[in-house]
Amino acid sequence: MSLDTTPAPAPTGPGGPRSRETLEQCWRRLADGRPSWTAELLDVVEPYVLGRPAHPGDVARYRDLPWTAAAALLHRVPAGHLRDKQNAAPSLGSVLVAAVGHPREVEVHGYLVPPCRPDERIAAEGIVVYDHPELDEFRLLDEDGPCSETGCECRAFWSSVQASFGLEDAGAGPQVIAPRTCRRTGRTGWYLWWT
Template sequence: MTTQLTGTPAKTLYGPAGWTRAIGAASLLLPGRIEATPSFARFDHLQADHARILLDRMPHAALADRQNEAPSVGHLLKAAIAHPDEIELAGYLIGPTRADERISLDMMAMRSPWSHFARTGDSEIDSFAKMPDFWLNLPYHCTRSQLWSRVVEYLDLGECGEPDEIEFFTPLTGTLGGWWMWWD
C-alpha cells in the first residue's frame, strides 16, 4: 500500500510555498480574521494604502497574474495607488497549502472623486476645478466599449479585455457614482 503525503508544496505558481504568508497577505486583505492564511478567501475594499504594500512585497511573477482578461494585478494595484479616491479592488486569496497560491483581482469599483471633494467642504466650483478631465469629459451617453477604452487609458491598465460586467452605481449621497467592473 502506498501512502499519499499531502501538505504544502515546495514551489507554487508564483514562487516558494508560503509567499502569501510571508508578505502578510491575510492581515492586509482579511483584517480581523483569526485563522492563518486560508486555502481560499474572497476579499474586498482593497484601497491605495494596502495596494502599495502589496505592490512592494509581492513576487514579480505574481504581479503579472490576470483573472481571465482582466488587467494584471500589478496594473490594478498601481491604478488604486494613483487614484486613491476613485479605485477600490476586490478578489480572492489562495493560500500556501495549494500549488496555485496567489492573489487574484477580479473586481474594480471606480468611484467619481466628486463625492470625496463634496466631503472636504469645497464649493462646487472648487470641486469641479479639482475634478480629473476623465470625469469632466466623459460623454453622457457612451457605449460600454467607449467607456472601457477611456478607463484603460485614464488608469493606464495596459493590455486587457473588457470586464464581463460593467454596472453603473450611485452613492446614497446623490452625487455622481461610478462603475463596478468584474471579470468572471
C-alpha cells in the first residue's frame, strides 16, 4: 500500500481559494499603523503559532518552540523584555536559556500580545520537559487537598525541574503539571503551565 503525498486542494468558497493570513499580515492589520517591536520576531515564532488573533484584544498562542527558535529569540528580544514574566512563571529569558541549554529536553509554550495593545510582548507560560526519566519517579496526583494528605510530590517534582534547568527566578511552581505526548514526534514528557 502506498501513501498519496499529493497535497489536499486549498479550501474554496464563494471568492475562490482562501489562503491563510500570515502572522505578519495579522500584525500589520492589528497594528493599524502603530510601531511594533514584536513584528521583528514573527519569522521566528510563526511556525509554532496556533492561530491568528481575530480582534485587537486577542493573543496569538504558540507551542512546541524548540531550542533553535529560543536561541534566535534570545538574540532578538530586547534585553528588558527578557525579564518579563507570566505571573509567577520563570522569566522569558530563563525559559529560553533552558531550551537552548537542553535542546532535546525543553520546549517552550506561551503567547504573543499584538502591537495594538499597550502591553505588547512575547510571553512564556511554561515549558514541556521531554526525555528526563527521573521525573517519572515522582508521584503526581490531580486531587484536591494538601499534598501532605494526598501524598502528591509536585513540590519535589518542581524543585527537580527548577534545579535541572536553571529556572530559579520563578516566583512559584506551575499551577498545572501534566503528562504530555508530542503530536509531532510521539515523545512523552511533562507539560508545566503557569496560569
